[in-house]
Amino acid sequence: MTRVLDRKAMLAIGASVLMSLMGIPRFVFPLPVLVLALRRHCRRENRIMVIVTVAVALMVDVFKVREVFFVHGGAGIAGMEVLISMIPGVAAIIWVMTAGRRMFVRFSGSCIFGVLSLMFFSLWLTGTSDGAGATREIMVEAVRQGLHAMSATLSPGASSVQDLLPAGFSVEMMVQAAGLVFMALLVPMVMLWVGFIVFLAENIARGKNPEWTAQVARWRLPQWFVWIFLVGFAVVLGSRFVTMPVAVLVAGGNTLMAACVLYMVQGFAILVFQVSARIPGTGVQGLFIRCGLLCLFPLVNAVVMLGLPLVGILETWIEFRKTNKEFENENHS
Incomplete structure (x- = not known):
């Protein structure tokens, strides 16, 4: 047991649990333990470390929202809070437990829980039960208060929240429309969320490893996927x-959007292949950071957000990755 929870493991667990208590970092809280697990080659120890981390984070989360459960409609709000920790946590567990499998299989498995849990929660929220109705009322009231604060800041002359909305459009209708958009983009959002965590962890753990660069550069979707x-x-x-x-x-x-996310990954793989072939020694980490920085700039981010999926789709008919001797002759043992 002391070997499993050594000093590095304890520090990583502590860092992950601490991140789970913060605002934005809680969405990627498994990152420290995931990076450490990817750098080690002890599957049993890695699994125990990640499972312990997720279990502790969930217990802390439940303890934080314990009082909300007793409020009418609070169970739904508390469920949302717990899901924010469960989705990345379960994804990290599956990613570690499927080590050695194909990347597509690992990624799909890591996303399944997030997609199904949010889908069932969304269906419950749109139902007719008293709990779902009370939760919707809490959400509508929260949006109304947010708009009221916004109107006081941006439009001091506005007499009510309704002045900020289009004619004939109520807060309830806005929440309902937002819920519909959320359900229509649920799968790609989970894919981007989980994909960001695992890809960032892989890059930190072995971003400068030539084997990782070659693995990413070779990744591609099957030809029939274009029909989806x-x-x-x-x-x-x-x-x-x-x-x-x-x-x-x-x-x-x-x-459509889930397919675009996967084709974006394929487009990035093509980028890695082409750059690595022309500039030897180029790693995935550097290209990932550059693409991330480009996404921060308006208009320029279209090169990444639209260009990469387009290139990925076009490879169905155009071969962008012809045989590369560097990757063929490289020793990956």
């Missing part, structure tokens, strides 16, 4: 001309 993208695109495009059920529109939006 085209089906989602057809549904979203068709909804502009034909009235479709909400369920079909939500499924189409999730399919």
Whole structure:
């Protein structure tokens, strides 16, 4: 047991639990233990370390929101709080436990819990139960108070919150519309969330490793995957001309955007392949940081947000990664 929870493991667990108590860092709280697990090659110890971290973070989370459970409608709010910790935590556990599997399998498995849990929570929230209705009222009131504070800051002359909204548009309608958009983008949001955590951890752990660069550069989707993208695109495009059920529109939006996220990853893999072939020694870490920085600048970020998925899709018909002797001859043992 002392070998499992050595000094480095204890520090990583402490850092992760501390991050789970903060605002934005709680969304990526498994990062410290995940990085340490990826640098070690002891599967049993890594699994125990990550599971202990997630368990402690969840217990702390439940303790924080214990009083909210007793408020009418508070169970839904408390559930949202716990899910914020559970989704990245479970993703980290699955990522560590599936070490050695194909990257696509590991990534899909890491996203499944987040997608299903948020989907069931969204369906419950739109239901007719007393708890769901009370939770919706709390959320509407929170949005109303936020808009009131915004109106006092941006529009001192506004007499009410309604003055900030378009004519005939209420706060309840705005929350309902936001919920619909959330459900239509649920899958890609989870994919981006989980993908950011695991990819950042992999980059920190072995970003300068030539084997990692070669692994990323070779990653590609199967040719038939383009049909999934085209089906989602057809549904979203068709909804502009034909009235479709909400369920079909939500499924189409999730399919299209999830495919775009994966094609963005493929586009990044093509970028890594091409740059590594022309500039030997270039690592994934440097390119990942540069792409991240480009996303911070308006207009310029379109190169990353639109360019990478487009390149990834085009590789279905155009071969951007011809045989590269550097990757062929490299020893990955």
